Amino acid sequence: MNKNNVLFVFAVAAALAAGQALAQSAANYPSKPIRYIVGYTPGGTADMLARAVGQKLTEAWGQQVIVENRPGAGTNIGTEIAAKSPPDGYTLFMPTVANAINPTLYPKLSYDPLKDFVYITNYAKVPGILVVHPSVPARNAKELIALARVHPNALRHGSTGIGSPHHLGGEIFKTMAGVKMILVPYKGATPAISDIVAGHIEVYFGAMVSTLPHAKSGRLRALAVTSLKRVAAAPDVATLDEQGLKGFETGSWFGMAVPTGTSRDIINKLHAEAMRAIAAPELRNRMSAEGAEFVGDTPEQFTAFFKSEIGKWGKAVKASGARVD
Numbered sequence: 001m002n003k004n005n006v007l008f009v010f011a012v013a014a015a016l017a018a019g020q021a022l023a024q025s026a027a028n029y030p031s032k033p034i035r036y037i038v039g040y041t042p043g044g045t046a047d048m049l050a051r052a053v054g055q056k057l058t059e060a061w062g063q064q065v066i067v068e069n070r071p072g073a074g075t076n077i078g079t080e081i082a083a084k085s086p087p088d089g090y091t092l093f094m095p096t097v098a099n100a101i102n103p104t105l106y107p108k109l110s111y112d113p114l115k116d117f118v119y120i121t122n123y124a125k126v127p128g129i130l131v132v133h134p135s136v137p138a139r140n141a142k143e144l145i146a147l148a149r150v151h152p153n154a155l156r157h158g159s160t161g162i163g164s165p166h167h168l169g170g171e172i173f174k175t176m177a178g179v180k181m182i183l184v185p186y187k188g189a190t191p192a193i194s195d196i197v198a199g200h201i202e203v204y205f206g207a208m209v210s211t212l213p214h215a216k217s218g219r220l221r222a223l224a225v226t227s228l229k230r231v232a233a234a235p236d237v238a239t240l241d242e243q244g245l246k247g248f249e250t251g252s253w254f255g256m257a258v259p260t261g262t263s264r265d266i267i268n269k270l271h272a273e274a275m276r277a278i279a280a281p282e283l284r285n286r287m288s289a290e291g292a293e294f295v296g297d298t299p300e301q302f303t304a305f306f307k308s309e310i311g312k313w314g315k316a317v318k319a320s321g322a323r324v325d
Contacts, residue, residue: 026265033064036092037082039075056277083111087261100309104317105163117257119302124292127227127251131220141224141243148179157203158192168316169250170205208291231291
């Protein structure tokens with residue numbers, strides 16, 4: 001046997017051994033605790049979903065899933081940590097709508113959101129809601145659009161920071177409706193809601209969870225939800241699609257991803273258990289009350305959705321002129 005043949009035999013043997021080791025590793029997965037990186041502070045929807053799913057994984061596998069909150073830089077800090085983690089199934093990541101916005105919002109990222117992750121499943125979508133102060137003479141979105149067209153730049157609309165999905169949702173609304181309103185950005189939902197309740201601004205595009213209670217109490221008036229279907233938590237509030245802005249759909253979404261290179265067997269295990277987790281009645285009841293629409297798609301479907309979100313939000317970012325250096 002010549003030297004080249006010997007080298008070929010060794011190479012084949014090494015590849016087979018590596019394949020067997022990988023298969024054995026996947027078969028034994030998980031054999032130690034798993035961390036779940038979330039790019040937000042504790043207490044929000046992303047954190048709650050990660051902990052709820054993580055608890056179900058722990059119960060199923062007997063290995064603890066530890067949620068690791070790494071907020072900052074529009075989720076880029078946590079995303080970078082996850083992207084550079086070993087692709088062994090022991091680091092999970094919570095992708096959200098921010099990961100589709102950031103490639104256009106930031107001039108440069110230290111990771112590639114498409115190449116560095118495998119997207120396992122989208123747990124749920126949570127729509128936004130359009131509300132006004134009760135003094136605004138509009139009972140629905142059509143009347144608000146008519147009012148804004150007659151009085152351009154007379155209405156002020158609040159959002160939770162430049163580049164947030166609710167800020168960009170407002171920009172998409174203005175573009176599709178052909179109206180002009182003055183943007184008033186805030187550093188979070190609390191000050192924005194405080195100001196619209198007080199009448200300092202007239203219009204607000206916000207998260208369903210934090211805004212709907214004020215609409216139900218009468219302090220604000222809900223004009224529309226930003227999903228394609230009406231929300232069970234507010235069945236009497238029509239969608240923007242129903243009110244003439246065809247195809248309008250914005251809001252947040254939350255899922256599971258792993259670093260690229262993670263074995264398909266491990267991905268399949270994670271996907272199957274994640275499906276069981278989000279089917280749990282206690283999780284569905286809690287999230288549905290907050291306007292969530294459960295998805296539970298395949299890795300291929302989630303990847304296709306994520307790519308479409310980058311395109312959609314990229315157009316909104318460019319139209320708004322938003323940019324973070």
